[in-house]
Amino acid sequence: MGDLLVRDGELAEIGESGALAAPDGAEVVDAEGLHALPAFVDPHVHLRTPGREDEEDIDSGTRAAAAGGFCAILAMPNTDPVVDTASVLNSLRRRAREEARVPLGFTAAITRGQAGEQLTEMAELASEGAAGFTDDGLPVRSAGVLRQALQYQKLAGRTIALHEEDPALSGAGVMHEGAASAQLGLAGIPSVSESTMVARDAALAEYEQARIHIQHVSARQTVEVIERAKAAGVQISAEATPHHLTLTDQAVMGLDSNFKMNPPLRSEDDREALIEALRSGTLDCIATDHAPHAREEKEQPFETAPMGVIGLETAFAALHTELVLPGIIGLELLAERMTAGGEPFGIPAPVLSVGAPANIVLVDLEAQWEVGEAGYESRSTNSCFAGRSFTGRVRMTVAGGSVAYRERSFAIGAV
Amino acid sequence: MNRNLLSIDDLSRDDIERILHRARSFAEVSGREIKKVPTLRGRTVINLFYEASTRTSSSFELAAKRLSADLVNIKSAGSSVDKGESLKDTVQTLSAYDPAAIVIRSPHAGAANLVARWTTASVINAGDGKHEHPTQALLDLYTLFRRRGSLDGMKVWIVGDVLHSRVARSNILAFTRMGCEVTLCGPPTLMPREIEALDCEVRYTLDGLEQADVVYALRMQHERMTGSYVPSLREYAAQYQIDSRRLSPHQLLMHPGPVNRGVELSSEVIDSPQALIVEQVESGVVVRMAVLYELLAGGPGRAAAGAPSHAGAETEPQPA
Numbered sequence: 001m002g003d004l005l006v007r008d009g010e011l012a013e014i015g016e017s018g019a020l021a022a023p024d025g026a027e028v029v030d031a032e033g034l035h036a037l038p039a040f041v042d043p044h045v046h047l048r049t050p051g052r053e054d055e056e057d058i059d060s061g062t063r064a065a066a067a068g069g070f071c072a073i074l075a076m077p078n079t080d081p082v083v084d085t086a087s088v089l090n091s092l093r094r095r096a097r098e099e100a101r102v103p104l105g106f107t108a109a110i111t112r113g114q115a116g117e118q119l120t121e122m123a124e125l126a127s128e129g130a131a132g133f134t135d136d137g138l139p140v141r142s143a144g145v146l147r148q149a150l151q152y153q154k155l156a157g158r159t160i161a162l163h164e165e166d167p168a169l170s171g172a173g174v175m176h177e178g179a180a181s182a183q184l185g186l187a188g189i190p191s192v193s194e195s196t197m198v199a200r201d202a203a204l205a206e207y208e209q210a211r212i213h214i215q216h217v218s219a220r221q222t223v224e225v226i227e228r229a230k231a232a233g234v235q236i237s238a239e240a241t242p243h244h245l246t247l248t249d250q251a252v253m254g255l256d257s258n259f260k261m262n263p264p265l266r267s268e269d270d271r272e273a274l275i276e277a278l279r280s281g282t283l284d285c286i287a288t289d290h291a292p293h294a295r296e297e298k299e300q301p302f303e304t305a306p307m308g309v310i311g312l313e314t315a316f317a318a319l320h321t322e323l324v325l326p327g328i329i330g331l332e333l334l335a336e337r338m339t340a341g342g343e344p345f346g347i348p349a350p351v352l353s354v355g356a357p358a359n360i361v362l363v364d365l366e367a368q369w370e371v372g373e374a375g376y377e378s379r380s381t382n383s384c385f386a387g388r389s390f391t392g393r394v395r396m397t398v399a400g401g402s403v404a405y406r407e408r409s410f411a412i413g414a415v
Numbered sequence: 416m417n418r419n420l421l422s423i424d425d426l427s428r429d430d431i432e433r434i435l436h437r438a439r440s441f442a443e444v445s446g447r448e449i450k451k452v453p454t455l456r457g458r459t460v461i462n463l464f465y466e467a468s469t470r471t472s473s474s475f476e477l478a479a480k481r482l483s484a485d486l487v488n489i490k491s492a493g494s495s496v497d498k499g500e501s502l503k504d505t506v507q508t509l510s511a512y513d514p515a516a517i518v519i520r521s522p523h524a525g526a527a528n529l530v531a532r533w534t535t536a537s538v539i540n541a542g543d544g545k546h547e548h549p550t551q552a553l554l555d556l557y558t559l560f561r562r563r564g565s566l567d568g569m570k571v572w573i574v575g576d577v578l579h580s581r582v583a584r585s586n587i588l589a590f591t592r593m594g595c596e597v598t599l600c601g602p603p604t605l606m607p608r609e610i611e612a613l614d615c616e617v618r619y620t621l622d623g624l625e626q627a628d629v630v631y632a633l634r635m636q637h638e639r640m641t642g643s644y645v646p647s648l649r650e651y652a653a654q655y656q657i658d659s660r661r662l663s664p665h666q667l668l669m670h671p672g673p674v675n676r677g678v679e680l681s682s683e684v685i686d687s688p689q690a691l692i693v694e695q696v697e698s699g700v701v702v703r704m705a706v707l708y709e710l711l712a713g714g715p716g717r718a719a720a721g722a723p724s725h726a727g728a729e730t731e732p733q734p735a
Contacts, residue, residue: 185580186546188608255524296501
């Protein structure tokens with residue numbers, strides 16, 4: 001641990017411990033025993049605004065992000081109404097300027113109403129500030145429509161992010177198809193539902209020389225498809241979530257709807273493939289797919305409960321506990337993958353170097369805490385890690401030079 | 416034994432044997448002129464059925480009545496469930512009546528587990544989606560046990576639509592727990608991937624059926640026959656129907672009912688002396704009496720939750 005001096009939103013100086021003198025009026029944060037890492041970027045968050053502000057809003061969602069060590073996040077457009085016109089996008093951007101605790105970007109839909117039929121006004125949306133395009137929550141069913149979107153990228157720019165599954169293969173599935181679904185009598189979503197669509201779309205992206213980003217990769221077969229596409233020079237990037245990296249379909253055996261998400265938790269073999277791909281770089285970044293749901297909606301039988309879990313506040317702690325502490329991956333690699341989430345969308349990864357924007361997270365790598373013990377910053381509580389004991393906790397998040405989050409127990413002293 | 420019966424997995428082999436023996440003692444009661452015992456007098460059993468059912472709901476009703484319990488039957492049609500009340504609110508409302516047991520049938524897997532979380536009553540799973548139907552499996556075991564005594568080493572073939580069958584899932588667990596060897600047979604489109612994990616063999620044709628001691632045919636539901644799961648009813652019957660040609664004289668035939676005559680079973684085998692189908696129905700009442708008894712009154716030192724114990728609760732069943 002050394003000294004960091006932040007001035008005018010930038011990292012002005014970095015020195016040995018005690019080497020830097022605090023200028024007059026500067027706030028001094030005593031980070032004894034903590035680690036400073038570049039703050040994280042999450043390219044995949046559901047803020048439920050507009051439409052379901054009872055589940056999450058811009059204020060609560062960005063507070064949850066800051067509490068998880070994120071200095072920037074991208075919101076998904078599957079709201080009500082869908083972000084598919086410049087007017088919806090602009091009203092969100094205006095509200096974000098007033099309410100967001102960390103910089104917040106908005107993606108817009110690929111197709112109107114996410115119906116998969118007609119392209120949105122992508123050029124206008126891009127010029128009004130859409131960070132990227134996605135129909136997340138739904139695949140673009142028609143190869144023809146996706147091809148047109150990829151062609152149109154030459155005009156609109158911006159990466160197209162894809163939720164990949166073949167509805168004909170997913171059917172009415174509610175969990176991974178495997179031994180656990182066989183035993184529970186639940187309809188399964190096979191791994192090939194994801195991987196066959198990724199194969200289709202990688203081929204289309206290659207043909208159209210377009211840039212795509214694959215959301216929440218869950219299956220080994222998908223990793224293999226992405227690996228081959230990358231080797232062939234396709235402009236393709238991919239993300240994985242903390243829950244897919246740390247849990248398997250065995251967690252569903254208790255039929256707790258907080259383990260229901262799409263894509264579903266898959267087998268241990270899939271999880272191992274994801275970890276290996278995170279190491280090799282086949283998976284570029286971590287994304288939480290933070291998906292708040294109202295308590296009464298999750299308190300239903302597994303089959304009827306909605307898909308999705310919150311994840312912003314637990315991402316670092318879950319991955320640190322499950323992957324770093326057992327020595328499966330290093331802390332440095334974890335930080336690299338957690339900061340890289342914006343890169344597919346042209347947002348540079350935060351770094352700790354002089355002159356860079358001051359995006360810093362202070363973490364206590366020894367702190368033990370129980371998820372949910374002190375509630376959540378999010379408005380929703382549907383965490384798949386609720387009640388789990390994790391080691392590693394975010395104490396403070398600095399986004400663009402301002403303090404976005406400070407953990408209550410973390411003492412500060414101003415000079 | 417657990418407070419609840421949610422899955423066959425909740426039961427040890429000893430638990431199952433205790434239920435089978437208890438059912439046999441109730442069978443003696445059922446043979447008498449007055450079929451009632453006072454065991455559950457003053458206690459309430461709620462039947463909460465979110466799905467149509469004839470056999471299961473009527474046999475639970477008779478079982479509760481023969482144990483002298485007060486019984487409330489709630490079917491989703493015509494109740495506040497119809498008005499959009501959530502399962503949780505319904506269960507909490509019913510729990511206010513301080514029931515000793517809630518028997519739940521739901522179209523959704525895990526519904527019984529949820530109910531158990533929301534009430535202090537004992538919860539009995541009377542079928543949850545395509546997940547489990549543990550009392551059906553117990554009555555099937557009981558039926559075989561009456562006929563054959565020991566089940567150890569018996570070879571059981573379960574034939575038909577395993578994918579959509581909660582009966583199959585509970586029976587795989589129950590038969591294997593009692594030492595049977597289970598083989599599943601059915602169209603590949605109706606066989607759950609990786610079901611072998613439950614310690615059973617999977618086959619796609621009836622070749623080798625003669626090795627079976629028991630042939631357990633599953634109901635082929637109409638909506639599955641018209642879907643793309645099998646090309647036609649005719650092809651299904653040609654491949655998988657159990658008829659007198661395929662059934663050997665030494666084999667026993669079971670079916671959870673209701674049977675589609677001419678589809679999964681031919682008429683002549685249904686009416687043959689090898690068929691245990693009627694005995695299965697008869698077993699339903701005594702086995703469900705035994706389950707209610709074991710959960711609410713049986714076991715060492717169990718004063719059932721939420722209800723005062725009374726004389727008779729801890730004693731052997733006696734005719735009233």
